[in-house]
Amino acid sequence: MRAFLGLAAGIWLAAGAVWGQDAPPRQAPGSTVPLSPPQQGYPLYPDPGMPRAGLPEQQDAPTEQVVAGLSRNSVAITASFDGSDILIYGAIKRETPIPPGPPLEVVVTLEAPTQALTVWQKERKLGIWLNAESVEVGAAPGFYAVATSGPLDQILSPEWDSRYRISLPLALRAFGGGLNVEDAVPYTEALIRIREANGLYRLDEGSVKLVDQTLFRADIRLPANLIEGDYKTRIFLLRDGEVVDVYRAPIEVRKVGLERWLYRLAFDQPLLYGLMSLAVAVAAGWGASAAFRRLRRA
């Protein structure tokens, strides 16, 4: 009997672990939006053979929690795509009165999937400026925006920043391979500088509107030059430089329609795609000369 119980517990735990992976924590505890049925499964109806103590219990439930929503949870890149605005809004749920002390602050981040990339530095050789030294960055987000309700260095302590990797320099992770330059810092600084200039990395201090330490909203503009993938939104509640609660939500960015079809064709069937490009070119060249010959005769 004991063996059977152990087995059942093992199955339950494994299932729980799988469930935890499958469903990203879309919903913060305390959310008023109903859960979708598949996510209700295990916690509400556990295996009857399980002892009650096995249920996960929220021991350190924060006194203040985020309840949030996004204006959209997917972005479609169409042929006429010209950037997109995302509104992130929410409220702070609490059972107790607003604690005294420094006021509540909110930080919202939006992060694109990471890419490996190389940062090159130009040097003058034989009178020509050419790429000389390089640093490989193992994983840097293709887009990263931080919106805050106040100056980031004042509302967030460095320890909590490094734990959650919130500020821009920390969002760049892991250098790939060995370094072949003495000092990599100018390269990462350049990466942030170039991408900030292109609007790909952004720090908008004070752009989160917070009302009565309870309601907040942040508008984040996605630029036109986006990469595809699963974007991550994080909302941090901060008090006295410490993270009180975190809420995470995914945003799916996908090419759709013609864009998607052409992109997939170019990478899955390059020969067919190449032939198609040629066919278009030949048809256009022939069509134009035929059309204009007719025009001239008329």
Added chain:
Amino acid sequence: MQIFLPIAEVSVNAFTLIGLGGLVGLMSGLFGVGGGFLITPLLFFIGIPPPIAVATGANQVVASSVSGVLAHVKRRTVDFRMGGVLLAGGLVGSWMGVWVFTILQNLGQVDLVVQLCYVIFLGLIGGMMLQESIRSMRRSRNPTYRKRLHQHNWVHRWPLKMKFRTSGLYISAIPVLLVGVAVGVLAAIMGVGGGFIMVPAMIYLLGMPTKVVVGTSLFQITFVTAFTTLMHAISYNTVDIMLAVLLIVGGVVGAQIGTTLGARLRAEQLRILLALLVLMVCGKLALDLFLRPDELFSITTGTH
């Protein structure tokens, strides 16, 4: 109207691209050049990554040369035998060029070599055209000058002689093949047809009669750029069909307008204008290479 290019993954104004295609088409109609050597650097200027600009430029050249070669086939001014030998060399050259491109990409020097090629060749062509048009303006004032019909030189005495009936030549196939290879390499690295190299080489090196030169070079260019486009599409997935279509639409219309306009204007003055334009593009690219850039760092995605 903004349009998102699926392969280049940048959003650009569609009318800018059509206008760019039209402008280059107008040039090619006015001056009788392919225009590939202008479109690729212009794509650099508006922020298209160089590998995509080169591959898509080659695709655009296919369209403009097809429409040109059809007209020449009708007029029987294409030497197919000569074109075939040039093409054999061109395919080898194109394959070599794409291979060189791979090495450069791994070294992170594609941008540099492509730009350097453009500076050198645009400088050469611009200078040659300026000199030639100034000379021909002088010549038109002095009508007693007469050009020799046919020139024989050392390359004609090489082995492997072939008869080219349409051109009226009996010469070695080796220089013909070499010209083809050179043009193929240029097409793959620069995304151009290479007519600006081939036409003078055919006239001065091979001694072909002028009336078949343009048709034959267009014939070879059509196939070499088509092959190059395919190679780039297969090896790097860098042909952006959306970008190509917009450029082609502008290009074919511009070319036809240019041809009509060109018939009404004076040729020598036009040539001087084109020469100055080519030198200007060359100067802009050269400044980028020789002056200290504002931003010393650049980013390429994907590590090697």
